[in-house]
Amino acid sequence: MPELLTGAARDERRAAVADLGDALRELVDAAVRTEVDAGGLAAAAAAARELAAALRADGRGLHEVASVDDPVAGERWYSPVYGPGSPVAPPLLVESEGRGRVVARVTVPKALEGPPGLVHGGTIATLLDHVLARALRSAGRGGLTATLTVTYRRPVRLGVEHVLHAEVGAVEGRRSTARARITTAEDPGTVLAEGEGLFVALRPEAVAATFAGVDHTPEAWTARP
Structure with missing residues (x-):
């Protein structure tokens, strides 16, 4: 089980994690754009498998939290978003x-x-879901997504800087609503997609069952005292 890091040790490892992440995103981008011949693809595949073996030399299980994460604040350094x-x-x-x-x-x-x-429609929904949840967290609320409604108004294009705004709506007990929208940075007045979500914070007695096997309780998704 990885030990959660703090202070300078965490800062140092986070910098290394971010550097590797940047390099791997460059690799992924190259992989989905490449038109090199079959021999070049085979050589790249062999190199990728060699790198994967090196990284697996010291790893963690599916339910183990990364040492650079902060489960209380909800900081996930390997979040796909x-x-x-x-x-x-x-x-x-x-x-x-x-x-x-x-x-x-x-x-x-x-x-x-x-x-x-x-941009894939599922990616748009994911981005909206995340900023909705972050809006709740900025208000001191926790919760998991119960419902998410997405309205796609105009195309969201690759390679263009987009801006998302989200804000909390109604709050009642463990339930919170929030709304979000996507625009381009160049044209903030034209909404491309909108999302509305309902989030429900977990009761303390439900946390163990929901996060069964997780080695550190992710408090950011639970009801606040």
């Missing part, structure tokens, strides 16, 4: 504006393409 160490994260950069509001920026790469030149 924003994780600096994830080879598939766009990555989404989120800033809290306080009082249940966040703004995020993202440029979606070729690896997350749906129709040619356009």
